[in-house]
Amino acid sequence: MPVLRPVRAACRAASGPRVLIVPEGATQDGVPVRELLVQLGMPVQSELLDLALTHRSYAYEKGGLPTNERLEFLGDAVLGLVVTEHLYLTHPTLSEGQLAKLRSAVVRATTLAEIARDLGLGAVVYLGRGEESTGGRDKSSILADTMEAVIGAVFLAHGIEAAKKFVHHLFDDLMAEAATRGAGLDWKTSLQEIASLSNLGVPGYEISESGPDHAKSFEARVVLGDERFGPGTGRNKKEAEQNAASVAFEAVTARLKLTQSAETDETAAAEQAAGTDPAAATEQAAGSDQAGEVTAAD
Numbered sequence: 418m419p420v421l422r423p424v425r426a427a428c429r430a431a432s433g434p435r436v437l438i439v440p441e442g443a444t445q446d447g448v449p450v451r452e453l454l455v456q457l458g459m460p461v462q463s464e465l466l467d468l469a470l471t472h473r474s475y476a477y478e479k480g481g482l483p484t485n486e487r488l489e490f491l492g493d494a495v496l497g498l499v500v501t502e503h504l505y506l507t508h509p510t511l512s513e514g515q516l517a518k519l520r521s522a523v524v525r526a527t528t529l530a531e532i533a534r535d536l537g538l539g540a541v542v543y544l545g546r547g548e549e550s551t552g553g554r555d556k557s558s559i560l561a562d563t564m565e566a567v568i569g570a571v572f573l574a575h576g577i578e579a580a581k582k583f584v585h586h587l588f589d590d591l592m593a594e595a596a597t598r599g600a601g602l603d604w605k606t607s608l609q610e611i612a613s614l615s616n617l618g619v620p621g622y623e624i625s626e627s628g629p630d631h632a633k634s635f636e637a638r639v640v641l642g643d644e645r646f647g648p649g650t651g652r653n654k655k656e657a658e659q660n661a662a663s664v665a666f667e668a669v670t671a672r673l674k675l676t677q678s679a680e681t682d683e684t685a686a687a688e689q690a691a692g693t694d695p696a697a698a699t700e701q702a703a704g705s706d707q708a709g710e711v712t713a714a715d
């Protein structure tokens with residue numbers, strides 16, 4: 418049985434760490450993947466979990482074993498239901514179209530692949546020799562499909578409530594983050610939106626790449642006027658541009674907040690210097706109203 422390799426421990430969900438919690442004195446290299454689900458309180462039978470981790474390339478090389486594609490189909494439906502219900506209940510004022518865009522931003526393949534990387538699924542998926550030799554363990558499409566298959570396995574093993582718990586554990590932070598990205602619900606669109614509203618021009622992107630053809634790495638920087646933001650890295654140009662746009666969006670948003678705060682302070686200071694302090698004016702108006710009421714009563 419494949420085992421977990423060390424993965425990035427920085428990624429966390431609201432209900433606790435996504436990555437496997439390794440007992441003190443143990444090494445993560447020696448812990449089977451099934452222990453991850455045990456520690457999350459939802460163990461899956463070995464046969465079902467192995468099926469969830471069986472890519473078609475491995476199945477074909479082994480003479481036509483069952484693949485994880487049916488579980489992937491099931492997990493996709495379970496994930497869509499749980500995320501849709503959460504978004505519907507959390508955002509009562511959003512329209513159907515806005516909810517659909519938000520859901521799409523959460524369940525897209527790149528998001529699923531990143532969660533799979535956090536869980537170390539690439540280290541334990543069963544792959545054929547061809548996929549293994551071309552970097553299949555870090556291929557986003559394979560990781561996303563495997564993540565859905567694991568969700569499907571949790572559903573079959575424990576039912577919808579456990580599956581909901583599992584999905585919320587992994588996706589709640591992402592759903593909250595996606596809701597902050599503006600109308601486009603992706604970083605490039607959100608950056609373009611805020612740049613337009615702030616008269617900063619249209620963002621451009623500079624791309625560089627490195628590595629062999631089967632394992633290329635891309636780096637992007639955002640060009641906005643005379644400034645550059647980034648870098649953002651990724652396994653393809655689109656991912657690198659999105660990550661660079663995220664850096665630029667955060668920087669531009671923080672700068673705008675500082676500017677707005679400074680303008681508010683300047684306005685308040687000018688009004689106070691002119692004898693029109695808003696707070697004092699409000700108190701004075703309230704006093705005048707009370708005096709008028711007393712006179713009328715007399």
